[in-house]
Amino acid sequence: MMYPGPVLRLMEELTKLPGVGPKTAQRLAFHLLKQETESIQQFAQALLAAKDRIRHCSICQNLTEDDPCRLCVSSERDQDIICVVEEPKDVVALERSSEYRGLYHVLHGAWSPMDGVGLETLRVKELLGRIKAGGVKEVIVATNADVEGEATAMYLARLLKPLGVAVTRLAHGLPMGSELDYAADDTIARALQGRHEI
Amino acid sequence: MAYYQSEGIVLRTYDLGEADRIVVILSPEHGSIRAVAKGVRRPRSKLSAVIQLFSQASFMLYRGRQLDTITQGEMIEAFRPLRLDLDRMASAAYVGEWAGLVARERQLAVELYQLVLTALTALCHSPLGQLDMVLRRFEMGLLEVSGYAPQLRRCVHCGQKVGPFVFSTSDGGIVCNECKGTVKGRTLRPVILAQLQALRKLPFSRLGVLRIHAAAEKEIASLLQEFLQYRLEFRPKSLAALAEIRNLKEE
Structure with missing residues (x-):
């Protein structure tokens, strides 16, 4: 049996979302159709508002409602240190730690040769512009600890060091609660390099 | 044969859902294998090391209809x-x-x-x-x-x-x-x-x-x-x- 036109269209739109196949789209569509009209209106308004009001901060490239974002204009943040992350969610993770008081820069991806993601695709030009403008002493590269993240870190180090800033990398080691037996050789090697006195 | 074991080299990975990844493995016996590695984007995952790009490892897999699932992995060579x-x-x-x-x-x-x-x-x-x-x-x-x-x-x-x-x-x-x-x-x-x-x-x-x-x-x-x-x-x-x-x- 064919679904009525509007239901088909809803399913088509849902399958455009990452990780949503036809079966999931069908399940989601029926779930949405069961909701009260008011609830659906709120959902649609939330989508439109997010798309309409959220933009990239012209300085750090993070998602923001106001440009520049509140982190970039805050007088309480150290202005001479920039932490470079892959995605906006990484800023949230670092802020959760309450340990870092500097500025951020979001690349919106990682250097990934096989996906065709290079310098042009990432927000690297904007980072270079910030450093060339002066006042930055250190860049902390906090990209993910996977191969793409490591490659991005090496890329940035090669690019930024000639500009006279210190380029540092987040420490690597054993995650809390992990078992040594299951740790990768690479992780153990880096944990040994980064050992400290207790 | 639902479970099978194979040596392989990780050629590609794609994020899947909240914390999983689809891993493309090159295996001598099975050619290209597409398998799900569950929970590997979490820091405490026991599989995250072996599914890093270009790792050579011995994998235990469960045969699925479309995608297989990696259940265990032992690193052979990390190509550090x-x-x-x-x-x-x-x-x-x-x-x-x-x-x-x-x-x-x-x-x-x-x-x-x-x-x-x-x-x-x-x-x-x-x-x-x-x-x-x-x-x-x-x-x-x-x-x-x-x-x-x-x-x-x-x-x-x-x-x-x-x-x-x-x-x-x-x-x-x-x-x-x-x-x-x-x-x-x-x-x-x-x-x-x-x-x-x-x-x-x-x-x-x-x-x-x-x-x-x-x-x-x-x-x-x-x-x-x-x-x-x-x-x-x-x-x-x-x-x-x-x-x-x-x-x-x-x-």
């Missing part, structure tokens, strides 16, 4: 030097991209696996100045494995063994002056032909004996890449990354 150097990494990405294209699902890939393994090992341990030659040797090996090795000993039309020759991508190798006719080909200097022949025979570990000028190296690279792309109808995205790294060095 690849992760510590951008040039080695970009070169490995080029190797991985071609291997992913040529490998077929559920088909034996013993020769391709051995070629990729040897190429990655060479990319780890060769001097930085020799990485391009490793890639050329890999390209030559890939052409052989996929059944498109160019004819470099005699004219593809008449079998003439004495030059001069041109190299014709569309005809699949060297063409002598008599047969050249309207064939579109690039002029092949004897020295380039000799180096191409040597490149086909030499094992990766002995590439250091080849003494090739930068200009000749460029000529060989351009010829092999054009031939590969013509035969396999694919242009690797990682070529752009390799060029990007080269530009960064020159700047």
Whole structure:
């Protein structure tokens, strides 16, 4: 049996979302159709508002409602240190730690040769512009600890060091609660390099 | 046989859902395997190390209808030097991209696996100045494995063994002056032909004996890449990354 036109269209739109196949789209569509009209209106308004009001901060490239974002204009943040992350969610993770008081820069991806993601695709030009403008002493590269993240870190180090800033990398080691037996050789090697006195 | 065990090299990973990844593994017995590694984006995952790009590991998998599931993994070789150097990494990405294209699902890939393994090992341990030659040797090996090795000993039309020759991508190798006719080909200097022949025979570990000028190296690279792309109808995205790294060095 064919679904009525509007239901088909809803399913088509849902399958455009990452990780949503036809079966999931069908399940989601029926779930949405069961909701009260008011609830659906709120959902649609939330989508439109997010798309309409959220933009990239012209300085750090993070998602923001106001440009520049509140982190970039805050007088309480150290202005001479920039932490470079892959995605906006990484800023949230670092802020959760309450340990870092500097500025951020979001690349919106990682250097990934096989996906065709290079310098042009990432927000690297904007980072270079910030450093060339002066006042930055250190860049902390906090990209993910996977191969793409490591490659991005090496890329940035090669690019930024000639500009006279210190380029540092987040420490690597054993995650809390992990078992040594299951740790990768690479992780153990880096944990040994980064050992400290207790 | 729901569970099976296989050695393999990780060629690609894609994020899936909240914390999972789809992993593309090149296996000698099963060719290209697409499997889900559950929870590997969480820091405490026991599988996250073995599914890193280019890791060689022994995997235990559960056969699924569309995707298999990785249940266990034991690292054999992490190819750590690849992760510590951008040039080695970009070169490995080029190797991985071609291997992913040529490998077929559920088909034996013993020769391709051995070629990729040897190429990655060479990319780890060769001097930085020799990485391009490793890639050329890999390209030559890939052409052989996929059944498109160019004819470099005699004219593809008449079998003439004495030059001069041109190299014709569309005809699949060297063409002598008599047969050249309207064939579109690039002029092949004897020295380039000799180096191409040597490149086909030499094992990766002995590439250091080849003494090739930068200009000749460029000529060989351009010829092999054009031939590969013509035969396999694919242009690797990682070529752009390799060029990007080269530009960064020159700047």
